[in-house]
Amino acid sequence: MLESQNISRRSLVAGGAALGCAFLVGGKLVFPTGQAVADSGETGETVQYGFWCDTSFNNDFKECVEACRTANNIPADEEALCEVRDYLSKYGRYRHVFTSCMHCADPSCMKACPASAISKQQEDGIVVVDHDRCIGCKYCNTACPFDVPRYNASGMVKCDACLSAGRTEGKAPACVEAVANGALHFGPIDDLIKESGGRAMQITAPTSPSYLLS
């Protein structure tokens, strides 16, 4: 009686170990480490859209921030989805720099999100948040080199080039529509570089931001 008990206990342990390994392997297969959306790498035909901020117009972008708030229904007590930084050179010259989300080629926010709520669109490279999945853990803010993600009751909010504001294809986001001169542009990054005649430079950071500055 004791002998058969010993044997069955051993096989139970072995079986348990095998089950454990199967669980780990199965888990890795069911929950792959990659993201839901196919990556828009250099090899694909995907076009990467982004913003170009041309500071030479001396535009203070106040109307752009206002337009963003209106289009995205941001209450007055919440931060806008974009910001303007003012820089004063030693020669007394002001530069106003408008930024929203960098829609990075390699977004670290997407990798950091435990709920897979952040994804990068195949067709235009815009980084979007799924508010039905976001739990608001704020890990994406610690991951973003530009401190872009903000949070309200619905979770993480950031610029998505007015997609959730109902922007249709071919139209520009509210901020670009609001600007009277050519201070702010939105479009395929490669096209914008050509359009600037090489003046606009893509800023550098580990996540390859899709943002031009001139």
Add this chain to the structure above:
Amino acid sequence: MIEFQTVWGWQPALYLFLGGVGAGAFITAAVLYLIDPAKNKKLAFISSLASIACLAVGLLLLLTELTSPLRGLMVWQSFSNFGSLMAIGAWLLMATMIVIFANAVILSGKIAKVAEEKATLVCRVLSIVGIVCAAGVAVYTGVLLMLADGIPFWGTALLPCLFTVSALDTGLALTMILFQWLRKDEEAHRTSRIMEIAVLILVAVEAIIVFAFMSTMLAGGEVSTVGNDTATLAAASSAQLLVSGDLSGWFWILFVGIGLAVPFAAALASIAMGEKASAKWASIGGAVCALAGGCALRFLVLLAGTHADYITDAVSRLLY
């Protein structure tokens, strides 16, 4: 650049601390149990309960910090991206709590059918499994921050090293307090001495790691070559906040002084006092201070973890 990092506030700070203490307390108690199951069974049991309490409160704090706590409870969806350390950590924490709970149940002796030798064997196995899981939790609290790409100050393997040693240090402190409360004075001297020596070693190691961590960051941290200058600047200014800036009072007095120096001195005093009654109070005093310092460490590391400023860097390079 923002003065302090405030997106992750007091709940994540306490969660990281409680995760560390809970993990460390279980590891300490489990090691003592493995050394002498008969003598340390009660301590292992009480420590397991304390450990579960710490981990559970930590998880609760984490949940309250979410904008959607109920959705957060749907763990199969909300922690499904195993490319994210936040997800891995959540599952690891849950698994660790289950192992510690199972260990506690058997240690309590409530399962009457299980004979003494079998129970000890199962508890030994669960102790070892639990030590591995708990060590994972302790390391994870640091790796979680290390992998946050936006914060140069956290981007070093020295941070998980620091948090792990701190977890052991604070966990040992909690177990020490429980031990002094439960002890029957005649038998406990040898265990007390082992724990005090462990305090000396852990505090010394932690001090060395903190020194290395601050030195590395003051020199500009460990950053990639892309956007080098701005991340270097951020790492250095974060470290300066702690070492000589607005957080330096808390850093030097509460963390280094009360959290490291006092426990070290108290451990020496306790060993020197030998079997006198006052040795017990030196132990407890040192342990409470270690806990306060360990808690302060998490708050300080979070507050100092500011973002780099790539925009200003780009402006200065491209426009001027």
